[in-house]
Amino acid sequence: MKQHSSAARERMRASVHPVYASHILEPIFEFNCRHNFYPLLDAHRAWLVMLAEQKLVPQPDAAAIFRALDELEKTGPDALRPFDASVEFYYLHMERALVARVPGGEAVVGNLNLGRTRPEPLHRMVLRERLLRVLDDVLRTRQTLIERADAEAETVMPGYTHLLHAQPTTLGHYLAAIHDHLMRDTQRLLAAYETTDRCTLGCGAMSGTSLPIDRQRVRELLGFAALCENTLDSVSSTDHAAQAAAALASVMTLIGRLAQDLYIFSSQEFGMIDVTDTFASPSSLMPQKKNGLVLEYVRARTAQTIGALTSCLAVMHNVGYMDTEDVELENYRPLFDALTHVDEALPTMQALIEVMQPDRELMRQRAASGFSSVTALAETIQTREKVSYRTAHRVVARAVLLAVERRRDATGIDAALLNEAARETLGRELTLDQSAIAQALDPRQFVQHHAGIGATAPKEVRRMVAERRDVLVRDREGLATRRQRLESAKKALRSAAAAVAKS
Structure with a gap:
C-alpha cells in the first residue's frame, strides 16, 4: 500500500508556498514543539485506550502504537523535527513519525484518528499546569506578605492618598492590604482553572461522531474534572483563555502597583525602603548609583501581561463561533506570553518583599x-x-x-x-x-487608637494576619487536591495503556 507523506495536501495540487511555510507554518510548528509535544502524546494514549476498550481498534494495533508513542517520548520533540511544509500540521508530523515506527504504517496508525480532528484539549492541558504553577507562586507570595505584615505591624509610616500624606498607617497594614488583593486574585485564578478543566476530546470536527466512543473515559484518563459537553462549543470556545488572561492581568496589575510604590519609597527623596544590594543594579557611568531596576523590569511585565489580555480578546472579537486557527492557536500565543511574564515577575517580587529593609525611624518621623x-x-x-x-x-x-x-x-x-x-x-x-x-x-497613638475592624492598630493587623494564615492553609490544600488529581490521572493513563498493550 502506498504510504502518503501527508493527509493534509491531497486536496491541493501545488506545494505550500515557501514564504508561507517559513514565516507562518514553521514558527507555529516550533510553538507546538515547545508546548504541546507531551500533551499530544497523552491525548493519543487516552484516545487509543478508549478505542481499544470500545473494540474500535484491534488490541495488537493499539499495542504497536503505544510502543511507538513511548519511543517518541524518549526522543522528545526532536523526534518530529525538522519541520516539513508538505506535512504542515503538527498533529500530522506526529502521525508521520508514528507511521514510520509502527509495523503496517498508515494502515494501523490511520485509525488513531477515528472520530477526531485537530482541535484537541492540548492547550487546556498546558494551561492547567501553568495555572497551578502560577498559583504556587501566588501562595508563596501571600505567605511572605503575611509574615512581613506580622513583623511590621508596629512599623508606623505615612499613609498616602493622591501621593500626599493622608493618615498614619503601618507597613504591616499596607502589606496586609496587598495580601488581601492577592487572596482574591487566587480565587480568580482558581475560577479560570475550573473553566479550563473541561475536556473537549471526542467532539469530532464540530458535530461529534457516529462511532460508539466514550468521551467520559477519555476525560477521566486525562484528568479533566468535566466535559466541555456541546461538541460545537468544544471546537469554538475561548472563554477559558480570556478568563485566565484576565486573572493573570489582575495579579500583575496589583504587582505593578506594589512595584511602583516600592519604587517611590526607595527613591532618595523618600528613602523609606531599601531594596538591598541583592536587588540593586549599578550604573556603567555614575559611580554613586544604586538603581532599583528590578522594579522597572516588573512594571514592564505588568504592562506586557495587560497587553496579552488585550491581544487575547482582540484576536477573538470578530471570529465566528466555529473552529478557526484564531481559536485553536492564535488565542493562546499571547496567553502563554502572559504566563511567562507572571512566572518571571511574581517570584522576583516575593523574594524582594522577603529581604527589603524599611527605615523604621525615618518612616515614623515622616508620619509625625x-x-x-x-x-x-x-x-x-x-x-x-x-x-x-x-x-x-x-x-x-x-x-x-x-x-x-x-x-x-x-x-x-x-x-x-x-x-x-x-x-x-x-x-x-x-x-x-x-x-x-x-x-x-502622635502617629503611634493614631495607629493604636484606630482599632476597628480592618484598621491599622497592630492588634487588629495581627488578627487579620492570623485569619489569613488559615485561609492560606485551605488554599494550599485545594491546590494540592487539584495537582493530585492530575498526577492520579497520569498514573491511571499509563496503567490503562499498559493493560491494553498486554491484553
Missing part, C-alpha cells in the same frame, strides 16, 4: 512631621469642644495653613498656633492644652 495625624486632632476638638466635626475640620485646616506659611511641620502645631486658628475661624480660643494636642498628633 507630615500632618497625617491632624484628623485625630480634629476629632479631639470635636469631642472636647462640643462642636461639629466640620467646624473642627475648619479650625485644623487653618492651623495647618498657618504652620505651612511659617515653615513649620506638624510637630510645630502648638496651643498658641491652634488658638490663633480657632480665633480666625470660630471667634474664640479652645480649651485644649499642649499635652492633648501632642497626643492627638
Whole structure:
C-alpha cells in the first residue's frame, strides 16, 4: 500500500508556498514543539485506550502504537523535527513519525484518528499546569506578605492618598492590604482553572461522531474534572483563555502597583525602603548609583501581561463561533506570553518583599512631621469642644495653613498656633492644652487608637494576619487536591495503556 507523506495536501495540487511555510507554518510548528509535544502524546494514549476498550481498534494495533508513542517520548520533540511544509500540521508530523515506527504504517496508525480532528484539549492541558504553577507562586507570595505584615505591624509610616500624606498607617497594614488583593486574585485564578478543566476530546470536527466512543473515559484518563459537553462549543470556545488572561492581568496589575510604590519609597527623596544590594543594579557611568531596576523590569511585565489580555480578546472579537486557527492557536500565543511574564515577575517580587529593609525611624518621623495625624486632632476638638466635626475640620485646616506659611511641620502645631486658628475661624480660643494636642498628633497613638475592624492598630493587623494564615492553609490544600488529581490521572493513563498493550 502506498504510504502518503501527508493527509493534509491531497486536496491541493501545488506545494505550500515557501514564504508561507517559513514565516507562518514553521514558527507555529516550533510553538507546538515547545508546548504541546507531551500533551499530544497523552491525548493519543487516552484516545487509543478508549478505542481499544470500545473494540474500535484491534488490541495488537493499539499495542504497536503505544510502543511507538513511548519511543517518541524518549526522543522528545526532536523526534518530529525538522519541520516539513508538505506535512504542515503538527498533529500530522506526529502521525508521520508514528507511521514510520509502527509495523503496517498508515494502515494501523490511520485509525488513531477515528472520530477526531485537530482541535484537541492540548492547550487546556498546558494551561492547567501553568495555572497551578502560577498559583504556587501566588501562595508563596501571600505567605511572605503575611509574615512581613506580622513583623511590621508596629512599623508606623505615612499613609498616602493622591501621593500626599493622608493618615498614619503601618507597613504591616499596607502589606496586609496587598495580601488581601492577592487572596482574591487566587480565587480568580482558581475560577479560570475550573473553566479550563473541561475536556473537549471526542467532539469530532464540530458535530461529534457516529462511532460508539466514550468521551467520559477519555476525560477521566486525562484528568479533566468535566466535559466541555456541546461538541460545537468544544471546537469554538475561548472563554477559558480570556478568563485566565484576565486573572493573570489582575495579579500583575496589583504587582505593578506594589512595584511602583516600592519604587517611590526607595527613591532618595523618600528613602523609606531599601531594596538591598541583592536587588540593586549599578550604573556603567555614575559611580554613586544604586538603581532599583528590578522594579522597572516588573512594571514592564505588568504592562506586557495587560497587553496579552488585550491581544487575547482582540484576536477573538470578530471570529465566528466555529473552529478557526484564531481559536485553536492564535488565542493562546499571547496567553502563554502572559504566563511567562507572571512566572518571571511574581517570584522576583516575593523574594524582594522577603529581604527589603524599611527605615523604621525615618518612616515614623515622616508620619509625625507630615500632618497625617491632624484628623485625630480634629476629632479631639470635636469631642472636647462640643462642636461639629466640620467646624473642627475648619479650625485644623487653618492651623495647618498657618504652620505651612511659617515653615513649620506638624510637630510645630502648638496651643498658641491652634488658638490663633480657632480665633480666625470660630471667634474664640479652645480649651485644649499642649499635652492633648501632642497626643492627638502622635502617629503611634493614631495607629493604636484606630482599632476597628480592618484598621491599622497592630492588634487588629495581627488578627487579620492570623485569619489569613488559615485561609492560606485551605488554599494550599485545594491546590494540592487539584495537582493530585492530575498526577492520579497520569498514573491511571499509563496503567490503562499498559493493560491494553498486554491484553
